[in-house]
Amino acid sequence: AQKITQTQPGMFVQEKEAVTLDCTYDTSDPSYGLFWYKQPSSGEMIFLIYQGSYDQQNATEGRYSLNFQKARKSANLVISASQLGDSAMYFCAMREASRRDSGGGADGLTFGKGTHLIIQP
Amino acid sequence: DGGITQSPKYLFRKEGQNVTLSCEQNLNHDAMYWYRQDPGQGLRLIYYSQIVNDFQKGDIAEGYSVSREKKESFPLTVTSAQKNPTAFYLCASRARRGSNQPQHFGDGTRLSIL
Numbered sequence: 001a002q003k004i005t006q007t008q009p010g011m012f013v014q015e016k017e018a019v020t021l022d023c024t025y026d027t028s029d030p031s032y033g034l035f036w037y038k039q040p041s042s043g044e045m046i047f048l049i050y051q052g053s054y055d056q057q058n059a060t061e062g063r064y065s066l067n068f069q070k071a072r073k074s075a076n077l078v079i080s081a082s083q084l085g086d087s088a089m090y091f092c093a094m095r096e097a098s099r100r101d102s103g104g105g106a107d108g109l110t111f112g113k114g115t116h117l118i119i120q121p
Numbered sequence: 122d123g124g125i126t127q128s129p130k131y132l133f134r135k136e137g138q139n140v141t142l143s144c145e146q147n148l149n150h151d152a153m154y155w156y157r158q159d160p161g162q163g164l165r166l167i168y169y170s171q172i173v174n175d176f177q178k179g180d181i182a183e184g185y186s187v188s189r190e191k192k193e194s195f196p197l198t199v200t201s202a203q204k205n206p207t208a209f210y211l212c213a214s215r216a217r218r219g220s221n222q223p224q225h226f227g228d229g230t231r232l233s234i235l
Contacts, residue, residue, distance in 0.1 A: 045226035111163030
């Protein structure tokens, strides 16, 4: 089963509109962290926002916020007032505490397949 | 400025050849990682290292090798045993303390088969 599912392969959004990028995750670990990264066409991965499984409030960073619904295992990224420079691939990723002790991949991030966001003028 | 430097930006490999991708960081991070990204896909973990002289296999380690002789450096060798090496390779590092610490990435190396 997919650990991280991003159901929107691509999205077109009008400039200045808000956009929500979906992410659902699958884990039985009570302790985990969720990350969102932006990857422009140049290829570098830019960290946007983090949500811990025990955090009581939804994370916010400038125009980025995370709609964290723990019972539904979803961690959607919301970008307010989108800009042309927001056009990029967006990846949701998860770090599980138990993975650190399991060997064979512990401590790394598990990534979704990404959403290609295009902001139109 | 602190950051992660990957070189070269583009690399071509001949059949049967080993190639080494460089990754250097000056962030004083303990943990370093190598990921592979195929077109239209997310990143998959190849190897990681939490401390000097120690490293662990990730999800797709076959055909790759690493070393961690210095804190700043974590080179990745793509061996001839890796039959499908064409991909975008990303190196990352992270401060070990704090589960909320994000991984910081380099600009990547694109590897192609000649």
